[in-house]
Amino acid sequence: MADFATIVFTAAGLFFFVAGTVGLIRFPDVFSRLHALTKADNLGLGFVALGVAFQAETWVQIARLALIWALALLAAGAVAQLVARAALGRRGLS
Amino acid sequence: MNLAIDLALCALILGIAVAVVAGRGVFRAIVFFIVYGLLVAVGWVRLGAVDVALAEAAIGAGLTGVLLLAAHGRLMRAGAGSDISGPPIWAAALSGAALAGLLAWAWFALPLPERPGPELAAAMPRAGVGNPVTAVLLNFRAWDTLLESIILLAALIGLWMLTHDAHWRAPLGLRQHANPEGVMAGFGRVLPPVGLLVGIWLVWTGADNPGGAFQGGTVLAAVGLVAAMAGLFRPPRIGARGWHLALVAGPAVFLLAGLAGALLAGGFLTLPEAAAKPMILGIEIALAVSIAVTLALLVLGPPEPEKTP
Numbered sequence: 001m002a003d004f005a006t007i008v009f010t011a012a013g014l015f016f017f018v019a020g021t022v023g024l025i026r027f028p029d030v031f032s033r034l035h036a037l038t039k040a041d042n043l044g045l046g047f048v049a050l051g052v053a054f055q056a057e058t059w060v061q062i063a064r065l066a067l068i069w070a071l072a073l074l075a076a077g078a079v080a081q082l083v084a085r086a087a088l089g090r091r092g093l094s
Numbered sequence: 095m096n097l098a099i100d101l102a103l104c105a106l107i108l109g110i111a112v113a114v115v116a117g118r119g120v121f122r123a124i125v126f127f128i129v130y131g132l133l134v135a136v137g138w139v140r141l142g143a144v145d146v147a148l149a150e151a152a153i154g155a156g157l158t159g160v161l162l163l164a165a166h167g168r169l170m171r172a173g174a175g176s177d178i179s180g181p182p183i184w185a186a187a188l189s190g191a192a193l194a195g196l197l198a199w200a201w202f203a204l205p206l207p208e209r210p211g212p213e214l215a216a217a218m219p220r221a222g223v224g225n226p227v228t229a230v231l232l233n234f235r236a237w238d239t240l241l242e243s244i245i246l247l248a249a250l251i252g253l254w255m256l257t258h259d260a261h262w263r264a265p266l267g268l269r270q271h272a273n274p275e276g277v278m279a280g281f282g283r284v285l286p287p288v289g290l291l292v293g294i295w296l297v298w299t300g301a302d303n304p305g306g307a308f309q310g311g312t313v314l315a316a317v318g319l320v321a322a323m324a325g326l327f328r329p330p331r332i333g334a335r336g337w338h339l340a341l342v343a344g345p346a347v348f349l350l351a352g353l354a355g356a357l358l359a360g361g362f363l364t365l366p367e368a369a370a371k372p373m374i375l376g377i378e379i380a381l382a383v384s385i386a387v388t389l390a391l392l393v394l395g396p397p398e399p400e401k402t403p
Binding site: 067071074075077078081082085 | 277278280281284285288
């Protein structure tokens, strides 16, 4: 049962990662690519962490997975903002 | 199933390695190098070497990647960043491939190592710590780790020698210009508490679990760098006394422990069994502080104040 849940959620996470990668390759400019990448980070990593959490044995491990996801969200959000601002600056619109 | 994952990982590592070397553009090569470091870290985990994986991800991929990006930025600012295009160098590629083939043959020809070896397993109860990697690094082969910590210091001094004479008294690195109300400043306020906890925990748990001074020290260096880039504290000058103390604390404590071992246990860096665990912890804490400060100052770079118009 836990294995089935792991497979389902990890597959969902992989789907979002693939979608994000396709967006990174196919979108025309920096801002839409950032949009695609941050979706992959939030939802993809969240689903993968959720899937792996079903294999955890103690609450400490689940808490660590949640902390990893929260820190990755924080870092990805900050970096996306900074990259977008740098791209705006380079375009001379800022 | 495991074999499929391992084969896919090997194929990815080889592919990314080719992309690093054969791609166009230095920036692209650096980005692929960072990805390569992370994949090799996953490879280390698959081999069961979690300490090495942590060090590879933190120092090999993270810190070296940032150093390379900073070097690339410096080259661009000096006007020397254009990519040299030319025909591929077949002699170098062939000799590199031949070397890789020889190493692969040597790997398959040697017997598989037993882990941990019988002598290490017999000596572990006297080591003072539960993690065999930490026992080897800081007790049985502490000499190598002592030299590593001094080498980091030498690298930092070598970097400082790149400073222009006129800039010797300026603060380290470029002038940080984060918006005090902006995203970077907010990030620099939220991350350090969590990062400090993670870094200190990595150092503390290195005694019995994967972790250790290098891994924890790198996390602490990253936290310091984020805080410096967010403008929350000003980078020091080269001559600052307190920072000098932090830089040499690690090697100094290590040397003192070695001398204490020479007096009490009959050999330089031979830790007496009864005091092994407290001495190892003391060395690890001092090393972590030194490594954190050294790596952070390495990434900040030599003083580069802006030219006054």
